Amino acid sequence: MATVKLAGMGEIVWACGAGVLGCIGLGSCVGTLLFDPRTQMAALAHVMLPEAHDQDALTTPGKYATTALPALLRVMDLSPALASRLKAILIGGGELFQNRSQTLRIGERNVEKVHQLLRELRIDVVFEHTRGSFGRSFEFDVATGFIKVRAVGASTVEKDLAAVLGIQRRAA
Template sequence: MGNMIKIGMAELNVCLPPDAITTLGLGSCVGVVLYDPTQKICGMVHVMLPDSTKIKNNENRAKFADTGIEDLLQRVLALGAVRRNLVAKIAGGAQMFAFKSDNDMLRVGDRNVEATKAKLQELHIPILAEDTGKNSGRTIEFYPETGELLVKSVGKTPYKI
């Protein structure tokens, strides 16, 4: 059994087998995994906001989908991942509260998912699996040995994507 590497909000890290990498209680944030299945190298970032260029306070690059995914890419490549092998799995972006208004501030989950997908497309990294949107929180665990992303929600049976 390997260790479970934990990342918090606006953090990123990389991971090799037999370890696994997790982030707990994703709400409107998005967990992005980049994975090279041949080298079994992976990394995860927990992004909170879609776009670093819209925010003045943007020193923490892992906080944003655009800069966070870029940095994560550099980290997995530095560890020996092969660029063309890379695939992504994403989860999160829930709308935690059932707002009736369409206030933009409150749709941040959707916007995080959109920005994540746009960034991955720009980098030509295919999304292999996703569990996004809806209205419940998720804990996710990624196992680079198998390439499986385990998603756990309250009151639901954990499942793999």
């Protein structure tokens, strides 16, 4: 498998037609990946928080859900009006520290916010591995549509998303 282009916290990475995108060690963060069946382009943001609250969002738009989705569309060179042809994959948003006396529930709020924004853009979520109380890493192969999600103490989840993403694999 080709080297994985990893999106670190708050980063955005992309690939077109070939390549592997992924995130390592998602806790409350949400790996938000958009795929364009028409161009076979995928772009991934490692979203840390639901909403932007300072100018930091200008330099690292991938950090906040509210700025990450517009930034992903820009990277994909797609206007919001055409966004409904995209497919979304969401990974992460866990609450690792379950017994906190006060908690900001950031994982849950990240997942909710990304869902809300995707609904507004009429983008379907075709695969989701979110919430729960554990961390995750994942890799998505842009050429084949295979996704692998790893968690500690659980077997790796693998899914072939080629059909739902409209990927036609070339014969080997």
